[in-house]
Amino acid sequence: MAENQRIEPSQEQPGELSDSTPALPRTYGSLLGSNTAPKMEWPELVGLTPEEAEKKIKEEKPRVQIQVVAANSFVTMDFNQGRVRLYLDPSGKVQRPPRIG
Numbered sequence: 001m002a003e004n005q006r007i008e009p010s011q012e013q014p015g016e017l018s019d020s021t022p023a024l025p026r027t028y029g030s031l032l033g034s035n036t037a038p039k040m041e042w043p044e045l046v047g048l049t050p051e052e053a054e055k056k057i058k059e060e061k062p063r064v065q066i067q068v069v070a071a072n073s074f075v076t077m078d079f080n081q082g083r084v085r086l087y088l089d090p091s092g093k094v095q096r097p098p099r100i101g
Contacts (some may be wrong), residue, residue, distance in 0.1 A: 014096050042084075043097040050086050053094050057084055064100065 039060060045053040054066045066091065067085045079101045080097060089095040 041097050041099040044097055045086075045094050046096065048094050049092065050088060050094065053086055053098060057098060061100075 010074050012054060015069045018039065025100055042053070042057060045056060048056075049071075050066075057066060061084070064082055064084050067075075067083060069085050069087050071089055082099050084100055087095045
């Protein structure tokens with residue numbers, strides 16, 4: 001019934017995708033988890049009020065402690081993964097990108 005079929009060697013170059021090469025599903029990356037580093041900085045919050053900035057940071061990192069600091073204030077130089085400082089300009093808006101530390 002089944003005829004013997006001769007399979008000829010591929011004419012494709014090494015590294016090229018062929019019809020026989022399976023394509024990965026679109027959700028492949030999300031199934032294995034993200035390769036992106038955790039967010040450490042929020043440049044999009046510059047110009048917002050401290051309340052708005054705190055709300056957005058807490059949506060992404062609910063366990064961090066937010067410290068509101070006036071511009072040019074003295075702060076400790078220690079690095080703390082559980083802290084985000086909001087530096088405010090004289091008008092009370094976020095002056096520079098908040099970051100973990």
